[in-house]
Amino acid sequence: MLNVKKVLFLLLLPLLAIGCFKASKSRLGEWMQDDGKIKILSTTAQVGDLVAAVGGDRVSNWVLIQGELDPHSYEIVKGDGEKLARADLIFYNGLGLEHGAGLSSQLKGTHKAIALGERIQEAYPERILLREDAVDPHIWMDISLWKEAVPSIIEELSSLDPEGTSEYCERGEALMLQMDEAHLALIEKMRKIPSEKRYLVTSHDAFHYFARCYLANPGEKSWEDRFAAPEGLAPDGQLSPVDIQGIIDYLRAHKISVVFPESNVSRDSIRKIASAGREMGVEIEICSEPLYGDSMSHLSYLEMMRQNGDVIARHLALENDCEGALEE
Ligand SMILES: [Zn+2]
Numbered sequence: 599m600l601n602v603k604k605v606l607f608l609l610l611l612p613l614l615a616i617g618c619f620k621a622s623k624s625r626l627g628e629w630m631q632d633d634g635k636i637k638i639l640s641t642t643a644q645v646g647d648l649v650a651a652v653g654g655d656r657v658s659n660w661v662l663i664q665g666e667l668d669p670h671s672y673e674i675v676k677g678d679g680e681k682l683a684r685a686d687l688i689f690y691n692g693l694g695l696e697h698g699a700g701l702s703s704q705l706k707g708t709h710k711a712i713a714l715g716e717r718i719q720e721a722y723p724e725r726i727l728l729r730e731d732a733v734d735p736h737i738w739m740d741i742s743l744w745k746e747a748v749p750s751i752i753e754e755l756s757s758l759d760p761e762g763t764s765e766y767c768e769r770g771e772a773l774m775l776q777m778d779e780a781h782l783a784l785i786e787k788m789r790k791i792p793s794e795k796r797y798l799v800t801s802h803d804a805f806h807y808f809a810r811c812y813l814a815n816p817g818e819k820s821w822e823d824r825f826a827a828p829e830g831l832a833p834d835g836q837l838s839p840v841d842i843q844g845i846i847d848y849l850r851a852h853k854i855s856v857v858f859p860e861s862n863v864s865r866d867s868i869r870k871i872a873s874a875g876r877e878m879g880v881e882i883e884i885c886s887e888p889l890y891g892d893s894m895s896h897l898s899y900l901e902m903m904r905q906n907g908d909v910i911a912r913h914l915a916l917e918n919d920c921e922g923a924l925e926e
Pocket residue numbers: 670736802803804831832833891892
């Protein structure tokens with residue numbers, strides 16, 4: 599017998615999708631209007647989350663690169679010019695993340711755009727990673743490093759809106775405390791996985807900061823070996839047979855058999871690896887749950903980091919029969 603509620607829900611789905619699109623358009627319409635609040639444009643959701651937490655109801659924040667879009671290759675589309683012009687202040691990740699030519703030149707060409715990554719690099723150059731002579735822009739994957747973006751947000755908002763300074767400071771400090779707690783909880787969770795099993799393979803090169811911070815042991819010199827990915831810093835590279843072989847050798851060397859897809863990256867690469875592995879008699883499982891690297895879907899920034907830790911712990915633990923890492 600047909601479930602009437604289910605049928606009604608399926609019939610309503612297209613209307614719901616149109617509704618969501620309209621809601622998003624009308625939220626953008628509201629953001630473009632003059633409502634007495636400071637207009638902030640954040641390029642990514644990871645940036646936008648911090649800005650919204652510090653700014654509270656004194657600011658009106660809009661995220662330019664939404665949903666599952668790839669921030670590395672994002673290019674300006676119709677309407678973006680107006681958003682960039684409308685914003686009183688623009689915050690972006692920087693360190694080469696937003697490298698689409700049009701967007702990159704717009705960001706670099708205006709004094710009102712603040713590169714949070716460059717600010718962090720200036721203050722803590724030794725904490726920024728280089729990959730094959732390019733700066734690794736995925737700094738949000740280490741919560742303790744991403745936290746260092748908060749003082750710049752407080753400073754910039756306060757300079758634009760001096761009356762709100764005490765509010766920005768208060769909210770920023772509370773956010774930093776929350777980030778400290780989440781950082782320590784994630785370290786604790788990952789350390790429950792035995793050290794010899796703490797090796798990670800994902801779709802693209804987003805997890806080096808994560809590996810250094812959460813997979814390696816304190817002071818570990820060979821921490822770089824904790825993570826491997828078939829695709830380079832941007833998820834639009836081409837996968838060569840040498841790359842595939844490299845990942846299979848890595849999996850074999852560390853006796854791991856699970857690879858993790860990322861929510862906004864095509865699974866083609868890891869499927870190729872799994873199939874090449876099978877041909878060589880190496881069993882490789884593609885994890886059923888994706889990790890969040892460049893995009894965070896509907897999650898908040900801290901939820902995204904927590905979710906990544908849970909998925910990694912759950913699947914490495916299942917694989918290795920390690921009950922401790924499964925505990926909440
Ligand atoms: Zn990336």
